[in-house]
Amino acid sequence: MLLRNKRLLGILASLGIALLAMPTVSSAQAQPEGTSPEIESLAKELELYVMPQSGPFRPDQISIANQTAIGNWARSGHSDSSSESFAHWNEEGEIPAVCATCHAGAGFRAFHGLDGSEPGPAQSPVPTGGVVDCDTCHNPGLGNVSEVKFPSGLIHPVSTTAEASCMTCHQGRAAGSMITQAVGSKNADTPDPELGFINPHYAVAASTWLGSYGGSGYQYPGKDYSGRFFHARPMTTCVSCHEPHNLEVAQETCTTCHEEGAPENIRLSRVSFDGSGDIEKGIRSDIAANAERLQGLLLEYAVSVAGTAMIFDGHQYPYFFADANGDGRIDQADGRSVGYKAWTPRLLKAAYNWKFVTSDGGAYVHNPHYALELLYDSLEDLAQPLGHDVEEWNIKR
Numbered sequence: 001m002l003l004r005n006k007r008l009l010g011i012l013a014s015l016g017i018a019l020l021a022m023p024t025v026s027s028a029q030a031q032p033e034g035t036s037p038e039i040e041s042l043a044k045e046l047e048l049y050v051m052p053q054s055g056p057f058r059p060d061q062i063s064i065a066n067q068t069a070i071g072n073w074a075r076s077g078h079s080d081s082s083s084e085s086f087a088h089w090n091e092e093g094e095i096p097a098v099c100a101t102c103h104a105g106a107g108f109r110a111f112h113g114l115d116g117s118e119p120g121p122a123q124s125p126v127p128t129g130g131v132v133d134c135d136t137c138h139n140p141g142l143g144n145v146s147e148v149k150f151p152s153g154l155i156h157p158v159s160t161t162a163e164a165s166c167m168t169c170h171q172g173r174a175a176g177s178m179i180t181q182a183v184g185s186k187n188a189d190t191p192d193p194e195l196g197f198i199n200p201h202y203a204v205a206a207s208t209w210l211g212s213y214g215g216s217g218y219q220y221p222g223k224d225y226s227g228r229f230f231h232a233r234p235m236t237t238c239v240s241c242h243e244p245h246n247l248e249v250a251q252e253t254c255t256t257c258h259e260e261g262a263p264e265n266i267r268l269s270r271v272s273f274d275g276s277g278d279i280e281k282g283i284r285s286d287i288a289a290n291a292e293r294l295q296g297l298l299l300e301y302a303v304s305v306a307g308t309a310m311i312f313d314g315h316q317y318p319y320f321f322a323d324a325n326g327d328g329r330i331d332q333a334d335g336r337s338v339g340y341k342a343w344t345p346r347l348l349k350a351a352y353n354w355k356f357v358t359s360d361g362g363a364y365v366h367n368p369h370y371a372l373e374l375l376y377d378s379l380e381d382l383a384q385p386l387g388h389d390v391e392e393w394n395i396k397r
């Protein structure tokens, strides 16, 4: 397992010792008399390192009740101020308001009007340094947030503060309808300079989970898609599976119902979706195999139909690049990688779905069937002009 925030964890370890040696403070506001220089310097380091301005972070303000939560949170991506998700704007020193909703606690509070402002994106850019701090999920006003809007326009009612928080940030930034709008009535296989890649964004768990009801995938006309993955009754919210502070999923959560505890090995379906015939492996493998097949087909289509080879590089935005001379390397111009420009409507739809499914590493649990349907339909659509017979692959929808 990745141990993030090693520095902070070190500080917390020494804090554990410090806590034993000092009187317990139960209120976050209370200041013990005569704070020691040692505590003062620890507090400074904590502020320097994690920087969230809200939450009981000063060692002398941490109540026993919060100790475990803080320790767990410190191990999670939510507190990792050095990750690209939070450090991306460090050079500019501020995060654009539309981005800050999900990339800083302060932006999130502004978005839901928890800071006294009108609900909606912050009025001005938010200073960098914020993470998903305690007050993002524990702000008392969050209890009044009763619905979360999705990129498709869907307004989804939420009944818990956990849902209100997770679903605001883990919904992605695009919807299938944006693809429909972009391609309009353009010819399916003609490259169009007006088209560009539309990125679903990252960690789109809530959108995967809501399936066709959320409308975040590109859904081919005339096909039926699975709706929200209700799973089984007790698994009704994100935190039924994810511990809200370290964000991990404990295997015991699954073994109540599944024989297999390791999520990646869980399977109930008796159908081999990837055509391998293996129905012992986890459903995750079928999704991964079909996604890989789709990635291959995207590249094949790019060369054979769109007429320009494409290279995928997951480490560089906008991920899909041109290789016009077909030398297997991304074209460069003025020292920069050249983005793919020969998008056709058919290619855009399938690439969007591929990215949507693969950008949620938990899609196989959040909504395995919606993911499989999007992959199958994208494969089927691309296969057509390439003259492939989908039947021969034995894949199932």
Ligand code: HEC
Residues within 6 Å of the ligand: 075, 076, 077, 078, 080, 083, 084, 085, 101, 102, 103, 104, 105, 108, 132, 136, 137, 162, 165, 166, 167, 168, 169, 170, 203, 238, 239, 242, 244, 246, 247, 248
């Ligand atoms: C303010 C926005 C925001 C809220 C609210 C939020 N997240 Fe996140 N979440 C993020 C960001 C940003 C990342 C990526 C962090 C990184 O890259 O280090 C992330 C990462 C994750 C991860 C990936 C694991 C990891 O350690 O990186 C999981 C799982 C997760 N969040 C689940 C949840 C759950 C469950 C909730 C609700 C209880 C939630 N998130 C609420 C923004 C948010």
Ligand code: HEC
Residues within 6 Å of the ligand: 084, 085, 088, 096, 098, 099, 100, 101, 102, 103, 168, 169, 170, 171, 172, 173, 201, 202, 203
């Ligand atoms: C609806 C919420 C939301 C909004 C709005 C949002 N993001 Fe994100 N973004 C996320 C989440 C969640 C992640 C974390 C993905 C992960 O687990 O690494 C993320 C990750 C990122 C990353 C890191 C990707 C990587 O390679 O690790 C960048 C860069 C980023 N977002 C840029 C932006 C920009 C720029 C904007 C504004 C134009 C923006 N985001 C708006 C939710 C959002």
Ligand code: HEC
Residues within 6 Å of the ligand: 055, 056, 065, 066, 068, 069, 070, 073, 078, 132, 133, 134, 135, 136, 137, 138, 161, 162, 165, 239, 244, 245
């Ligand atoms: C991503 C959202 C999120 C963040 C960030 C977060 N919490 Fe929580 N926390 C929850 C949820 C959800 C619960 C479960 C109880 C509930 O339904 O309110 C919870 C429960 C708790 C509890 C009750 C005991 C427990 O562990 O279940 C404490 C104490 C707590 N949080 C403290 C903190 C502190 C301190 C921080 C900052 C270091 C923090 N939380 C950050 C979502 C969050």
Ligand code: HEC
Residues within 6 Å of the ligand: 231, 232, 233, 234, 235, 241, 249, 250, 251, 253, 254, 255, 256, 257, 258, 262, 263, 266, 267, 268, 269, 283, 364, 365, 368
């Ligand atoms: C209360 C019982 C219950 C618990 C607990 C539970 N599940 Fe499930 N799970 C189900 C049921 C029932 C289905 C079938 C739902 C459906 O297809 O509509 C299912 C389906 C799945 C599937 C899809 C399998 C397939 O082949 O289609 C995966 C993956 C999965 N669960 C993972 C998990 C994980 C991971 C956990 C623990 C974090 C978990 N489940 C906890 C009952 C449960």
Ligand code: HEC
Residues within 6 Å of the ligand: 166, 167, 170, 203, 204, 205, 206, 209, 231, 235, 236, 237, 238, 239, 240, 241, 242, 249, 263, 359, 360, 361, 362, 365, 366
């Ligand atoms: C049935 C259990 C279950 C539910 C419900 C659930 N998750 Fe997950 N989630 C998982 C599992 C299992 C993983 C995969 C963990 C792994 O592979 O390490 C995961 C992965 C993730 C990831 C990381 C994806 C990545 O790219 O690594 C995020 C973010 C996430 N979930 C957020 C959420 C949010 C937000 C919700 C609610 C909308 C939610 N999850 C609901 C079980 C669940």
